[in-house]
Amino acid sequence: MALDSNPENSSEKAAPRLPVPSRNPLPLSASQEAQVRDIFYARVRSRCSDEIKAFAECAMGRTFTAGFFCREPKRLMNSCMKLHATPEEQDGAREEWFAKRLERQREKERKARRKIEQEKFLREWWGLPEKDRELARREMEKLNMKERIGGFASERRVRIEEDDQGSKRR
Structure with missing residues (x-):
């Protein structure tokens, strides 16, 4: 899922957003933190979608042998996710949660x-x-x-x- 940054090409209207109260806002409740985590995970998965698809295609139809046969796609997928699962990305997810x-x-x-x-x-x-x-x-x-x-x-x-x-x- 690629997000289009050009507002002219956006098919849906931009919803009004409230500003983030501060860079490190107040602590959130457990359910609110879970919502932030969901946004964070979705952002990371969207950045590594090609690697995830490659691993899923390799593992399709395999059971315990997937770990042996799909070692390289799994390594690529995990390294991509580690690369993009940064504190900055988590801060971006928190800002997105506050904006919505x-x-x-x-x-x-x-x-x-x-x-x-x-x-x-x-x-x-x-x-x-x-x-x-x-x-x-x-x-x-x-x-x-x-x-x-x-x-x-x-x-x-x-x-x-x-x-x-x-x-x-x-």
Whole structure:
């Protein structure tokens, strides 16, 4: 999958993107880090697609003998992936993840609104009572919340503070 850098040749409209907060933004949650890793792996695989295809073609129809017969394509594939799996590439994947926050937020809102509409239709169709107003209000409030970046400390966490002298107290 080659990305076209010329905006005139791009077939789809460029989605608005939010800027990256900083070069090393706040720590992300585990699921957000997994999304960044997925982008990173996809970028590396796209750069080494020829080597991956060559190894896959060699290994096709083989079982444990693939390690012996396909040693050279495997070595080429692994060396390519090591070459492109750099911290700079990981930073690029993180920047891409941050740049697409707005797009993900709109998609999430669209899905949530669609779910609410469908649930309302089904309740109406089957003659079920309306949803509790407080519950519906909380769902709409949750829908309007922005995506969290960085975590919040637990309310029950014991906080350790330091004095001016450097001694710690609770």
